[in-house]
Amino acid sequence: MLIFDVSTKPMKPLYPLTFEPIFKERIWGGTKLKTYLNKPITSKITGESWELSTVPESISVVNNGEFKGKNLNELIDLYPEEILGKKVFNHFGKQFPLLFKYLDAKEDLSIQLHPNNELAKARHNSFGKTEMWYVMQADENARLIVGFKEDSSREDYLQHLESNSILSLLKEIPVKKGDVFLLETGTIHAIGAGIVIAEIQQTSDVTYRIYDWDRVDATGKGRELHTELAVDAINYKTTAAKKEYAAPENKSTPIVHCPYFKTNIIPLNGELVVDKKEDTFLVLMCTEGSFELHLKDEKYRYKTGDTVLIPAVLTSFLLKGTATVLEITV
Structure with missing residues (x-):
């Protein structure tokens, strides 16, 4: 006689899953996640709402339906192909490959970049971090920093970094609601003040910060910079990060x-x-x-x-x- 362990199977079919947001206070954060997105934040410096994550220590927990209270890793462990799909499971195993966020930049984010898969694997046992931004809201005169104005070099970059003139090499782009950007690994970038963004990225929390506007926290301490790690990870070529697109109604x-x-x-x-x-x-x-x-x-x-x-x-x-x-x- 066959005996089935029904405890590992859902009592009801799988359904659309939503999750408790995971809020992250940031020195550059504000309150628009509450006023614009109706998130139940309690801090005046909430910079990020992690919507869907399996980053260690920040694993999303279901907040609706039969699986309420279970985290995403637990569900994937029980039903990998049903949730991820065979295509994804065959490539990534039980690892959820993406991270989804909303960001509120009340102030400029640090100027930073992310390593590619090879460097991230070797240094941090992590995926690299290719990401994209969809601008949901932008104050007047809001802008992003994305890449170099002209092709640069390791030597030129380090010289300007040392002389505190790195901003003169970087490209500022004015933004408005609906703008879309693809940030490939190695691209120096920063979200400017006054912008709310939806961010889609590889599952990674590896960031190399190269400049933080000389600001300090409440104790007078600046955040860590990653100058040496960043040098070998930077793409010194110009990049076409902004993506143009059509958007006809009721079509994907x-x-x-x-x-x-x-x-x-x-x-x-x-x-x-x-x-x-x-x-x-x-x-x-x-x-x-x-x-x-x-x-x-x-x-x-x-x-x-x-x-x-x-x-x-x-x-x-x-x-x-x-x-x-x-x-x-x-």
């Missing part, structure tokens, strides 16, 4: 497709049937408005600032509402 249109993730935008004004063609999970980030997700006989509601993980086994559903939605797969 690519805005960033790279080796690590594919992000489409859905300007929803009515209805859209989503049929997933690839065997992978899907994540929806609502950057504006609100919508309903209809799945069989169930209805789920989401609003600005919500992030939802659609397990791979859920291959067809209806979106209905008026919203701007980012749709991300691997």
Whole structure:
């Protein structure tokens, strides 16, 4: 007689999963995660809301439905292919490959960069950190720093760093709501003050900080810089980080497709049937408005600032509402 261990199987089918946000206080953070995205922050310097994460010490916990209280790693361990999809599981095993955030930059972030996969693996036993930004809100005259104005070199970079004139080498780009940027590893960058961003990235928390505007914390201490680690990780060539795109209503249109993730935008004004063609999970980030997700006989509601993980086994559903939605797969 066969005996099945039903304790490891869900009592109900998998469903769209949402998670408790993980808030991160930052020296540059503010309060827009509350005033703009309705997040229940309590600090006046909350810089980040980690929406979907398996970074150690910051693992997302389900806040809806049958699996409420379980963390994402636990669910993936029990149902790897059902959640991740065979394609993702075959490539990454049980490791969730992406990290999703909302960021509020009340002040300029540090000027920084991230190492590629090879350096990150060798130095930190981590993925590299390719990331993308979708600008959700930008104050007047807000700007980003992305890459060099002209091709540079290790020697030129170090000379300007030593003379405290590094900013003269870097390119500032004015931004507005809806702008999209792809930050490949090695690209020097900084989010400027007055910007709220949705960020999609590889699962990594490795950052090399090279300049922090000479600011100090409440104890008079500056944050650590990573000058030596950064030198070999920098891309000294110019980069075309800003991505132009079309956005027809009620269609899923690519805005960033790279080796690590594919992000489409859905300007929803009515209805859209989503049929997933690839065997992978899907994540929806609502950057504006609100919508309903209809799945069989169930209805789920989401609003600005919500992030939802659609397990791979859920291959067809209806979106209905008026919203701007980012749709991300691997």
